[in-house]
Amino acid sequence: MSRRLHFFNMLLRHTARPRLARTPTPEVAARDMERGARFLFRPPPFLRHVVRPGGMHWFSQGPCAPRRVILWFHGGGYVAGSPRTHRAMLGRLSRLAGVEVCAPDYRLAQEARFPAAVEDARAAWERLMAEGYRPEDVVIGGDSAGGGLAAGLLAWLCQRGTPPAGAVLFSPWTDLTLSGASLTENAEADALLPVGRIGELAEIWLGEADPADPRASPLWADFPTPPPVFIAWSQTEILRDDAARLADRLEQAGSEVRRMVHPVAPHVWPYFLGWFPEARQTLRRAAVFVRECLRPVPAKPGGS
Secondary structure, eight states, X not given: OOHXXXXXXXXXXXXXXXXXXXXXXXXXXXXXXXXXXXXXXXXXXXOEEEEETTTEEEEEOSOOOTTOEEEEEOOSTTTSOOXXXXXXXXXXXXXXXXXXXXXXXXXXXXXXXXXXXXHHHHHHHHHHHHTTOOGGGEEEEEETHHHHHHHHHHHHHHHHTOOOSEEEEESOOOOTTOOOTHHHHTTTTOSSOOGGGHHHHHHHHHTTSOTTOTTTOGGGSOOSSOOOEEEEEETTSTTHHHHHHHHHHHHHTTOOEEEEEESSOOTTXXXXXXXXXXXXXXXHHHHHHHHHHTOOOOOOTTOO
């Protein structure tokens, strides 16, 4: 562990985590995340950010391969976050992977409860297909709650027989039944997330819906013939078991799962790009995975 990561964990533990523990409303949480992102993260130089119909935010930095894209769903507990809060990380991911990143501005819980965000994720995929992309041209991804959306979308696509080229998940929240042992085992160890609020977040988003619904908790979904998946999580975060159990489930379904497990990093540590070297290292490994998934398919003999 670098000294900078050690210092940043201490900073989160004494500032961000207490703030999250007492945030009064989803609206305040959303405002705080927007303000924090503007203060903490500097967008990379020459970042291109274009908003297209359907609330689709497109990010690119440097040369990008044509007709290849990462479809990314931002985190924030379904009550906060936006493509804007993630533009620094997504811009850097674009440069490292050499492809554009498309981040949908899906509806948060205070705008529309479950399954609105799930519907928005599926609509974003369908929009890409309508624009001429093929499933093999797309890697889907997400972090935290957005990782749950991405995993749910992956299950839906696998069940339809149209899986993407791959998936990248950072600390995904995949089990809204809250059955993971890490919720209690890491209650004190997690530097960022206060475990006392996670049940409240689930209730705010789900309302009266069943938390075991696979659309909300993709840990319980079926993944027939899944593509390769990259999953990163920390051993000390409360969502450790959400990620680890999903990795096991995908592997059992036949996926080539690439695990990136850090012993002490905070929840979704690649988001904190620029503050400690482990964030960039993990983002670089994810970008290599994306490049491998999106390698050009050789032309068939006699094809045009």
